[in-house]
Amino acid sequence: MKAFYQPVKVTEKVYWVGAVDWNIRDFHGYTTGRGTTYNAYLIMGEKVILVDTVKAAFKDEMLARIAHLVDPKEISYIVSNHAELDHSGCLKEIIAETRPERVFASTLGARALGDLFGFTGEITPVKDGESLTLGDVTLSFLETRMLHWPDSMFTYLPQEGFLFSQDAFGMHLASLERFNDEIDEAILTEEARRYYANIILPYSPLVLKLIDRVQKMGLDLKNIAPDHGPIWRTDLGKIIEQYVRWATQTPERRGV
Secondary structure, X not given: OOXXXXXXXXXXXXXXXXXXXXXXXXXXXXXXXXXXXXXXXXXXXXOEEEEOOOOHHHHHHHHHHHHOOOOHHHEEEEEEOOOOHHHHOOHXXXXXXXXXOEEEEEHHHHHXXXXXXXXOOOEEEEOOOOEEEEOOEEEEXXXXXXXXXXXXXXXXXXXXXEEEEEOOOOOOOOOOOOEHHHXXXXXXXXXXXXXXXXXXXXXXXXXXXXXXXXXXXXXXXXXXXXXXXXXXXOXXXXXXXXXXXXXXXXXXXXXX
């Protein structure tokens, strides 16, 4: 099993170590006919950093992928961008097994994880706009409240131009491919649009404010890595433009 679950190199420092759920057909009450992924990422710097975890049933799959790169006990830090159980379901077990120096979440994320798992001080809250230097990398945190939970946040790795975007810019799509440019564009658009309509649409005004804020920050984005679906490594402007169009809810002329 360990030999089967291989990590995927995304950049010089970042690897995908998540899990693929081929069988799920219902998620938040809507049909997921193509399954989904639970994406987790390992930053291999002077300090090993795990960004997000996976649904509890897929813990061993994630650990097997991590073990190809490093002994999981060498993980120094964990970042939880979103407390929902498909991203944090195995977090308590991972903390117990790896004993990281610190686990980071947003202020509301730390509270949510405490409520879910009974943590009393294990989670270090980070503020909106805060940056931390961890070994040879810097992580910056951006709260994205209500996209789509109150605790949600982005994590940005400036050295790699890498944005960990949790549920934003994602989709429910199980595949052997990990990157947007490896998947048929029609499927990408269909699944991204369905995901937006079912998960993000009620918060469209917040989407527009967030995109405007990120653009004004002038982040050098080379990869957008959501917690579901493929990693965007090419044509990032297209998915961002699609989000703007869907958020403005501009009608299109169509024949019916």
